Amino acid sequence: MRDILYRELEVPCSADEAWTHVIDPSWLGEDGEWDAVAGGEGWVTSEGDTRYLVVEEVEEARRFVYRWASFSDEPSRVEIELEPVPTGTRISISESPLQARAMASLCAR
Amino acid sequence: MRDTISDVFAALGDRNRRDIFDQLLEDPNGRTATELSLDATISRQAIVKHLQILVRVDLASTRRDGKEVRYFARRDGAVGASQWLDERSVAWDQRLAALDEKVRTSSRRS
Numbered sequence: 001m002r003d004i005l006y007r008e009l010e011v012p013c014s015a016d017e018a019w020t021h022v023i024d025p026s027w028l029g030e031d032g033e034w035d036a037v038a039g040g041e042g043w044v045t046s047e048g049d050t051r052y053l054v055v056e057e058v059e060e061a062r063r064f065v066y067r068w069a070s071f072s073d074e075p076s077r078v079e080i081e082l083e084p085v086p087t088g089t090r091i092s093i094s095e096s097p098l099q100a101r102a103m104a105s106l107c108a109r
Numbered sequence: 110m111r112d113t114i115s116d117v118f119a120a121l122g123d124r125n126r127r128d129i130f131d132q133l134l135e136d137p138n139g140r141t142a143t144e145l146s147l148d149a150t151i152s153r154q155a156i157v158k159h160l161q162i163l164v165r166v167d168l169a170s171t172r173r174d175g176k177e178v179r180y181f182a183r184r185d186g187a188v189g190a191s192q193w194l195d196e197r198s199v200a201w202d203q204r205l206a207a208l209d210e211k212v213r214t215s216s217r218r219s
Binding site for chain 2: 005007009011012013017018021022024026027028029044046074076091093095097098
């Protein structure tokens, strides 16, 4: 199962403009910052919980992927993709547990 | 430590296993591999392997029925994964609402 949780949002602006908002982590919580380059690290706080993250992929105005986790929650991987549409830009988000195992490992046990 | 939620998602990531799990959910009397194979497009042997995985991740339980094994759905096995999804669904709805507001506010200013 590639995308366990999937959401979409359409915004009335270009992908370039939407990108500037997506890579500002303030929308992910109450506060936070990250180094928006592959391998960059950061954090986001929300409702008293701090999630620490590592950026995996950055493709400007198209794709942003990161892993994140907190001390109270298991790690997961988030993929954010931007796609131009006639009315603006579609932003799609998918999140899946980072430790989801390949079925080979389940079968082997 | 075993990661139950990931195991459940991995197990249900396969369409055949989801179909088998759905059939087990529908029948409180459970199903044997032979019964499941009657209308299936995959072999009984493949169904047995899928059932073993469902048992391994606690989505199914077994009971011997004569020469065969009867499989039952375990609804409680999916509770953790379901809660994981529910919590994150709410959080992402809130985050996307915040992003939407941020973009629209910026667009109005420019």
